[in-house]
Amino acid sequence: MLPNWLTEEYIQKALRSFYKDEQLRVLKLWAKPATEKGENFIGVMTRIYVEFEPRDGSVEKKSYILKQAVPSDAPQARIFAEYDVYNRELEMYDVVLPKMSQILEEAGFTDKLMAKAIIVDHSRTIMILEDLAPLRYTNADRVKQLDLTHTKLVLDMLAKFHAAAIILNQREPDLLSHNYASHFFSREKEGYEEVFIGLFRAFIRYVKTKPNLSSRYAAKLEDIVTNLMDYAGRSVDVEEKDLQTLVHGDCWTTNVMYQYDDEGNPTTVLPIDFQFSTWTSPAVDLHYFFSTSLKTDVKELETELVQYHYYALKRTLEALNFKGVFPSLFEYQLQFERRRFLSVVIANTFQPIMVYEGCEDPEFVNLYQDTPEGVKFQDSMYENEEIQRRIDTILPILDAKGFLDAHSMLPNWLTEEYLQPRLRTYYNDDRLKVLKIWSKAATGKGENFVGIMTRIYVNYQLGDGSVQEKSYIVKQALPEDVPQAEVFFEYELYTREMDMYEFVLPKMQKLLHEAGISGRLTADAITVDREHSTMILEDLAPLKYVNADRVKLLDLPHTKLTLEMLAKFHAAGAVLKQRHPELLTKCFYTHFFSRDKKGYTEVYTGMFRAFLRFVNGQPNLKKSYGDKLAKLSSHIMEYGARVFDVEENELQTLIHGDCWTTNVMFHYDAEGSPQSVVAIDFQLGSCTSPAVDLHYFLTTSLREEFKDRESELVVYHYNALKRNLEKLSYTGLIPSLQEYQVQFERRRFMSLLANLFKPIMIYNGSEETSDFSSLYKETPEGIRYQNAVYDSDVVLRNTTNLLALLDSKKLLDIQK
Incomplete structure (x- = not known):
C-alpha cells in the first residue's frame, strides 16, 4: 500500500x-x-x-x-490536471495556510485553521499531514447533515478563513493572483463541463419521473442545460465593488472536522481539502455549504445564517485591523442573492451524491456519464426521500426568483458581427476581430430602476495579432411594458443620456482639454445606438474606479473632489451653452418638476405621503411639522419647478441632475485616499442653476457630521467654478460669491425634495424591491418597503435637523 x-x-x-x-x-x-x-x-x-x-x-x-x-490513468486525472487542483492544494498547505494562520495568531485567535503539513513534496505531488483523528477530530454524519450548532461553528471558521485571506492579499497581493483564479465553472476550461452537464441531465431525468414537477419545470431545466456553465460562472464572477477573498471552494460536511466535549457538543471545527480554493466572493462558500450540508430546518434559517456569517466576518476583520471598504449588510445580502444560481446546480446535483447511502458502484465516471452503469447509479441517487422532499421545496423557490428561466443577458442583436465594426471604429483598427462575447448583470435587483445594465466581456484580436479581453457596460432602456417606462419616455431620459454621451460630454471634455483643465468627466462611449436605445460604454472598474459606501456617505476629501468635478462640469456646460447651444436640445430644459409634464407628479406626491406618514409616526415631529407638511403636500411640484426656474441675471448651466454617492466613482491611491472622481448616469441632466446640483448632492451624500460645513462647501465649489470659467474664457457674467450664495439659498426647498430619496439611497435593511412603484404607491408591498427605509435612526436625525432648518427659514409655510 x-x-x-x-x-x-x-x-x-x-x-x-x-x-x-x-x-x-x-x-x-x-x-x-x-x-x-x-x-x-x-x-x-x-x-x-x-x-x-x-x-x-x-x-x-x-x-x-x-x-x-489519483493515478494518471484514472478517468478523472485529466480533469484535475486541467484545473491544477493538486498544485493548488500543495501551495495552500505549503505557503498560504501557514501565512493565514499566522495572521490570525497575531490577532489572538487560537483555533486551528489547518492540519499541520509534515512535508509538502512538489516533485512527487504528495503531502504528508498530521492525522487529526488522534486529536479527536471527527466528521459529522454526512447523511444526517448539520444542525444549527454545527452550522454556526462552520460559519465562524469560514469568517476567520475569509478574513485572514483578505488581509493576506493586502499584504502580499501577488501571492493569490496566479493559482486561485480557476474554479469548477471557469470559461477557459472544459473538463468539468461534461461532469456538470451529465449531473444536471440526471437531475432532469429524475424531474421527468414526477408528473407534478415535470409539467412545471422540466422544459425550463432543459433550456438551462446549454448555458449551465456560463450561468454558474457568473455566480463566481466578482465585480470591483464586491467583497473578494479566497474561499474554501468545497466546504461541505465531509470537508470539515469537529472536536466534541464530554457531552457530545461540538466545540471547534477545522477545514480540510483545499483543492478548489478560489478567489471570489465569500458568498460562493455560503451557497455551496448551505446547499450541501444543512438539515432542512436549519436551511430554512438561511437569511439569519448569512447575517451571522456577515457579522462574524466583520468582527474578525476589525480584529485584524482591516483598512479596506467593508460592505453594508444589505450589500452583502445582495452579493449572496446574485449568486443564487449556484444553489440550482449544487443542491440538485452535488447534494444527492453527498448524502448517498445506496449500494451502486460509485466510480467517478458513473456520476455523470450516460452509460448503463452511470444511469443506474445516477437514478439511485434520487431515490433518497429526503432529497426528493428538498427538490420539491427548492424548485418552486428558485422558479419564483427567476433562476429557472434560461436567458442570455445579451440582447439577441448584440453579436460578434454587431460589435466588431464598432470596436474597429473606437480603437481605429480595421483588422480588429471579435472572437467571443459573454456577459453578466452589472447591477443587482433594485439597484437601478431607470435602465438595464449589463457588463459584457469581449475577447478580440488586434491587427498586430495580439489577443485582448476587455469588459464594457451595455446600458439599455427599459422594455416598454415595464410600468415606469412610460414615465421615463415622457421625460426623454434615454434620448437625453444618449445625447449626453454622443455629443455633449465629448464636446465638454474637449473644451476642458483645450483650456488645460485636466481630469476626465466620465467613461468613453464605444457606441450610441438609438435604434436599440442602447449605449456601450467603457467599463470603469478595470481602471480602478469604484463607488464609495452609499450607507456611510462621503467624508470631506470625497466631497471636495466631487465638488471640484462638478465645478468643471458646470463650467464646461456654461461655455457649451454659449458656443454650441444647438447641442442642448429641448429635452435638456425638462426636469422632474416640469409644469408641462405629469409623470413624476404621482412619484413625488406618493413619496411625500410616505415621508408624511413617517413624520406623523414620530410624536415630536408630528407636533411641530405634521400640519404644515400636510398643507404643503399639494404644492411640492410647483415649488420644485420654482427651484429649477432661472432668472435672467443668474448663472445657468448644464447640471448633472442626479449627483449622489452611487453616481460618482472614485480612484484611490495605495493608502486608500481618493485621488480623482468621475460622474456616471446622465439621464437627468438639465439646464438650470448649478445650485440645484449642490443641494441634491449635499443633501443625499454628505455625512451627518459635516452638515454644518455647508456654507464652506458652497464657497469651495464657487471658487473652483469661477477658476474654471475663467480658464475657459467664459464671456458671460460670473456672479459674485454673495450672488451665488443667494442663488443657492433661493433653492433651499430642493433639500426637502432630495431628502425624499435619501432614505432609499442609504437603506441597509433586508426588505427588497425591484418594483419602482413600491417607492411611492400605497400598496401593501409599497407601504412595507417605504416603512422599512424610514426605520432608521440616521433617517430620523437627518429629518429632524432638516425640518428644523427649513422651518426656521419659513420654507414649510405656503408660499405666494
Missing part, C-alpha cells in the same frame, strides 16, 4: 525536519487506507503509522495522512 519511494529513510528525513530533531530515528513504517471507495474521487488518502525514537531515547508511535494525486 505504500509507494516504493516512501521508505523509512524518506519519512525519517521529513520527521527530523518537522520535529527539529536530527537524532530522530524511524523504527517501523506501515499503512492502511484512510478513506473508503467512493469517499474521495480527487486523491488517494493513506493513513501511515510510524514508530520512531526521538533524541531522548523514548519510543513513540504516531499516524499521519499521506495524500497523493
